[in-house]
Each structure stands twice: as structure tokens, then as C-alpha cells.
Amino acid sequence: MIHVLGAQGSVSPEGRSSSFLLSPTLAIDAGNLLSPLGASCVGLSDLFLTHAHFDHIADLPFLMSSYFEQRTETLRVHALPQTIEALRIHLFNDQIWPDFSKIALRSGEMALAFEPIGYGECVMIGEIELTPVRAHHLVPTCGYLIGMQGHYALLSGDTYLNPDLIDLLNTDTRIGTLIVDVSFVSSEVKLARDSMHLTPQLLRTMLESLERDDLVIYTYHQKPEHHRLIDDELRALGFFQNGGRQLSDGETLSF
Numbered sequence: 001m002i003h004v005l006g007a008q009g010s011v012s013p014e015g016r017s018s019s020f021l022l023s024p025t026l027a028i029d030a031g032n033l034l035s036p037l038g039a040s041c042v043g044l045s046d047l048f049l050t051h052a053h054f055d056h057i058a059d060l061p062f063l064m065s066s067y068f069e070q071r072t073e074t075l076r077v078h079a080l081p082q083t084i085e086a087l088r089i090h091l092f093n094d095q096i097w098p099d100f101s102k103i104a105l106r107s108g109e110m111a112l113a114f115e116p117i118g119y120g121e122c123v124m125i126g127e128i129e130l131t132p133v134r135a136h137h138l139v140p141t142c143g144y145l146i147g148m149q150g151h152y153a154l155l156s157g158d159t160y161l162n163p164d165l166i167d168l169l170n171t172d173t174r175i176g177t178l179i180v181d182v183s184f185v186s187s188e189v190k191l192a193r194d195s196m197h198l199t200p201q202l203l204r205t206m207l208e209s210l211e212r213d214d215l216v217i218y219t220y221h222q223k224p225e226h227h228r229l230i231d232d233e234l235r236a237l238g239f240f241q242n243g244g245r246q247l248s249d250g251e252t253l254s255f
């Protein structure tokens with residue numbers, strides 16, 4: 001089960017940006033961790049990032065600084081090497097925010113550690129498997145193949161048309177669930193292409209080479225102010241015939 005802490009591709013009164021809680025210690029992306037988790041965020045020991053764009057790291061600085069005295073364990077941030085480099089250079093550089101990889105907790109351990117990951121290399125955190133999958137976006141980005149108790153869901157990460165995703169879905173029939181970026185309405189195709197995201201029509205194009213019809217499809221990363229229009233289009237195109245939906249903040253997703 002995945003707890004969707006933030007499902008949107010931006011922040012507004014209509015919704016919060018991407019964060020998925022896989023267990024009390026494990027999350028993907030830091031778009032919205034602090035307000036839903038509160039003090040229990042100190043229990044997070046492993047955070048996997050899809051990429052360095054701000055809507056996916058917005059809460060990471062505050063995750064380090066809030067409840068600092070209560071944190072006893074290093075937060076391990078797992079990400080592509082290019083994402084780690086971007087965080088080191090542009091965020092945890094002592095100018096924008098302190099370098100928490102050099103600040104010790106009371107236990108003596110450093111507050112933050114970066115763990116590089118690679119496409120196709122599975123990482124086990126307890127019983128949960130996470131395998132980074134290449135996405136097609138403005139910067140190096142991964143989605144994740146998530147395995148829990150023998151069930152598999154594929155999270156696309158921010159992506160434009162991505163044949164690698166379809167190849168994986170065609171070859172690995174263990175995957176029953178696709179959670180895919182649909183950020184804009186189809187009339188915003190230029191904006192989608194320029195920013196390397198999908199629209200409902202682009203998703204239809206991408207899925208033309210899918211050789212199966214049993215996938216449950218969920219969408220996320222919608223611009224919050226357009227979530228109803230995007231949802232109407234997705235429904236009209238029949239993406240949710242197997243029971244999926246456009247994800248909302250705060251809901252749980254079983255697969």
C-alpha cells in the first residue's frame with residue numbers, strides 16, 4: 001500500500017506536490033512530507049528522489065531542520081548521481097541551506113547521507129524493492145519499479161513519451177499497476193513538450209505500443225488548478241477502465 005502524501009505537480013490551495021510514503025521509514029520524493037507527517041517525519045530513514053526539480057525536493061530542507069533534536073538516525077537520500085550533485089551544489093551548500101551531511105546528530109551520526117543509485121539496480125529497504133527506471137525529462141530523472149509482497153507498481157517519475165517504460169510493462173507482466181505523470185490538459189501540448197511531461201492525448205500515444213490491457217492506471221503530477229479538466233479528459237479517453245484514477249493528496253493506493 002502506498003500513502004499518497006502529495007499527488008500534484010505544483011503547490012496551490014488545490015493541492016501539494018509529489019510525495020509517496022511506502023512505509024513509516026521510507027518515502028519517494030519530498031514534495032509534501034512535513035505537513036502530513038508532522039513529528040513522525042523523524043522516523044523516515046530512507047528517501048528516494050526521482051530528480052532534483054523543486055516540486056520533488058521542496059520539503060527536504062525542512063525535513064532536516066524541523067524536529068532536529070528528535071532525530072536519532074541519518075536520513076539516507078537515494079538518488080541518481082546527477083541529482084545528488086545538483087543538491088550538493090545548489091541546495092546543501094551552506095548558502096541556500098546548511099550542508100547537513102556535515103552536521104552531526106546527538107547520536108554522533110551525520111544528519112544526512114547521499115546514496116547514489118543507478119538505472120536497473122534494485123535496492124531493498126526491508127521487504128520493499130525499489131528499482132530506478134529511466135524517465136525522459138529535462139534533467140536526469142528516474143521512476144521506480146516498486147515491489148511489495150510480490151506485487152509490483154511502476155511509478156513513471158516526471159516524464160515525456162517514454163518507450164523504455166512501455167518496454168518494461170510489455171516484458172515484466174508482474175507489474176499490475178502504472179502510476180504515470182499526466183501534468184497538463186491536452187490543449188497545452190506545447191507546454192507539455194517544452195517541460196517534458198505528458199497530457200492525456202500524449203499518454204494515449206505512448207500507450208499505443210502497450211501489448212496488454214490488464215494494467216490498472218493511476219495518474220499524478222497534474223497541475224492542481226487543472227486537475228478536474230485533466231480528470232475529465234482521462235475519463236473520456238477510457239484510461240480508468242480497470243479501476244485506476246487520478247490520484248489525490250492524502251489517499252492510499254493498494255496494488
Ligand SMILES: [Zn+2]
Nearest residue numbers: 009053055158
Ligand atoms: Zn515535477
Ligand SMILES: [Zn+2]
Nearest residue numbers: 051053137158
Ligand atoms: Zn521535473
